[in-house]
Amino acid sequence: MQLDPMADLGTHEVLNQPDPVGDIDLWRKDPVLRTVLAARGVPEKALAPYGAELGRADTREAARDANRYPPELRLFDSGGRRLDELRFHPAYHRFMQLSVAAGYHSVAWEGGPAGHLTHAAMVYLASQIEPGHCCPLTMTYAAVPVILGAADLPGDWHAALMSRRHDPTVAPLAAKTGATLGMAMTEKQGGSDVRANTTRAERDGTVWRLTGHKWFCSAPMSDGFLTLARTGRGLTCFLVPRWLEDARNPIRIQRLKDKLGNRSNGSAEIEYQRALAWQIGEEGDGIRTIVEMVHHTRLDTAIAPAGLMRAALHEAHHWAVHRRAFQKRLIDQPLMRAVLADLTLDWLGSLMLGMHVAASFDGSSAEDRAFARIGVALAKYLSNKLCPQVVVEAMEVMGGMGYVEDTPLPLLYREAPLNGIWEGSGNVICLDALRTLAREPLAAEMLAARLDGAAGRDRAYDTALAAHRNRWSDGVTEAQARQFVEGSALLLTAAVLLTEGDPALAEAFVQTRLNGNRARTPGTIPAAFAGTVLARDLFPQET
Template identity: 65%
Template sequence: MSYLSLRGHVETHEVLNQPADRQDQDLWAEDPALICHAGAAGADIAHLAAYGEKLGSAALRQAGLDANRHVPELVGFDRGGRRLDEVRFHPTYHQLMQAGIGAGYAAIAWEGRLGGHATHAAMVYLTSQVEPGVCCPMTMTYAAIPALKADRALFDQWVPKLISRVYDGAVKPLMRKPGATMGMAMTEKQGGSDVRANTTRAERDGDHYRLTGHKWFCSAPMSDGFLTLAQAPGGLTCFLVPRWLEGARNAIHIQRLKDKLGNRANASAEIEYHGALAHRLGGEGEGVRTIIEMVHHTRLDTAMAPAGLMRAALDRAGYWARHRSAFQKQLIDQPLMRNVLADLALDWEGTLALGCHVANAFDGTSDRDRAFARLAVALAKYLGNKLCPGLVYEAMEVIGGAGYVEESGMPLFYREAPLNSIWEGSGNVICLDVLRTLRREPLAGEVLSDELGKAAGQTRHYDAAMKAHMQRFPKLPDEAQARWYVESLATLLTASVLIRHAPAAVSDAYVATRLSGERGRTAGAIGNVDVDNILVRLGGG
């Protein structure tokens, strides 16, 4: 018998104990915790159900992986040496952008419907599970709307395009596009979060200004416009810089794309303004006051995104555990594995619940709502993002070596996990903002006290933790203790929300393990909690 005929009879080895590839998922219907907390926040349930089903399709989830694998490319010049300063994306990037923009990711909060910000926040959570990089340009577009209220003419010109449900990634001026996106360019090398140290110059040119300077980070450089800060004669000022002009490109030069740890589908860049035309937004010297409205709304998204990343990681870990056996048992039936997953689930659901609750305050119209939103979004952003990297790592370890390879999707979420803590105010900046808000806005502190008081008298652990917090911090702490103070407040507020809206199995376990110290320092080092009913919240197939 010949070698070829022998070879023809060789069959591949039988594959055992490997979970099958997942096909279409329903990211809404399979997530009972989201259904619970988005509903409590007043979100549009029908809209989210449709969006979650669409995003969970195998095709869009694969598009997310492809958009990360085929990263954006900078095309600086054409073949004749003329400047282009363009970024080219893989087709799946545009596919995902159309899915989000078309569903109202940037628009729904501004369309006048009830629960618009809560619905938007849940969309951030869902989108982050599929491809978090495209969230950046869509979030910036959403968040630019309130900042543009500083100038009626610019608002009327730009906002109808920004809240359009048509995505147009083409290179052409605003007036020739059915829809537009907005980016941001604030950070400079010498200042970072200290934007008052910016050196970019703004010089008057008739009705406009001309900007000259270098921006160390520009989010989404192919956006149709950017909100930016520059030093005008009257001080640090906010400007809207259009990407394209009628008949010409604006003088914005892309120096390089950032080679980032994660967020790979999004083309963050270094740019330089070389006399770029700009429209002043707000008065000279009022730059921080003007752009802070945009920052405030992007912080909502950076508070929700980690919950989405946690969910994506836990969903994969849970699926693996339900379909993989070891030592003659399914992993999900191993007591220690169940403890690990349940412990992680508490941090995920707490982050989700607090984010949704904060989004509900963004939908409010009273002074109390606005004061609480300013304070609570900082608390949610801080705590959720500090918990996210550790949770994603632990979920990766549940899967083991298979979770360490790209095709599992876990490395994507692991690389993404630190981002939202750094973006729009790193941990220390957020803590200082919390102290500043409490000093300057007594109403914010009053509303927070009321929120914490709504859960009082229901569990001894919660009441004891409240008492301990007040004894340790009878007044606002100094800067050195700010992280301890903010972590304590954020954890108490999370517990309060869970007590009011989550099943007792979840809230009791969260309070017992997060507020009383009845746990070790690593995931799964817990006891005496209702593991079975906590794991029900993971849903999934």
């Protein structure tokens, strides 16, 4: 038996404070997610236990611990011998064990139905509770197709990466029950322009030796890294093992980044000091080789913002339902209803678009692959531009309580900008989208087909689509890329909602996002649409 906390404190009685949220079944309490996945044949057993465990009160408390006690860098042992290791709080390993066992990193490649869509749902669920541990698992997920294309790697990297056992021991691959794989590409002088990289690779018999500095290396305790280095024939892709059979590979951690958020996950500057590496792909063709990994990590950066928004809005809804001001519950006050409904449409559109794009990753046709390339760029751009504003507004709903670490809102606030930066910031994504549409006619055709598929369902949508096409009939300049991508992404979101979602919610999205029936800040939609959104009970409350 557990005693309730004291409400009568002598000087005052605690009143009008919502009770703690308690256990939240992230799967059962998300009707939109369940409906979308059921329609595409995702078995409930793949996600229901995972969502329930993530939402437990003690799991959420562990998330606080993982972020309050970030990893520590251990460069040397007590005798001065090099370690180059990170030590994590046990709470971090708890999340790694949970997500690895669920198949976050592997389910997409195991041959089951809708594997990438199932993976995307796991990204969405995990991001609501502890986003930091997602980083090494996302990179491992994305690295699998690159490793599959490598012919002569020593050891069974594929089996280790597919394992559902979390093994953080410092040991060579052959001695481990599971492995993770990271990425180390960014250098000081180039940033997103990896063609400016200067790390060099020199042959050493049948292997290579890498020398150079990497400015960002996320998850430096991974068992290996995909990286780019320059040979005599140009940039080439390599797999750099973290540990060798009888020694530590000379990968030196210089320092950990002191980051705004994502604190449970370590990010470091590293140096390769003639580190052993194996070539992957053709020499001089490194960018083409590693782009497959980038493509899949971008899917996760398009999905995660929807999870962050969901978490923030869940807290705001719980507060509004259980908090009273001026003799009424907050949720019953018209202006608060307008704000919450408006934010809910942003979350809903991001989730529906992200899952629609993820489903295309499961397709095997040229058409599926073409749509995935343009769809993931549009979803990543729009969702990440919306996420920080949604989190800030949810924080404001809760007033001062939203600004203190007793709630998850500060963690979500720190996390909100990250996915918009990781794997290509806004300008990079917009330019990539323009290049994809210009160089791949099939991608442009598939996007047009998705937009045309919703025609005739809503007059305002048809009008907006025609205006968009007329506006850009003469092409898009680089300076106009953001305007074009935002408009395309909003139209695609509306198309998905019209063809796959609740008709009333789709109408509300179209009328407020495409028809100019909304001002710039959230909470400025007509009351009728606010009522429509809130009537759908998209954030069921505990009774």
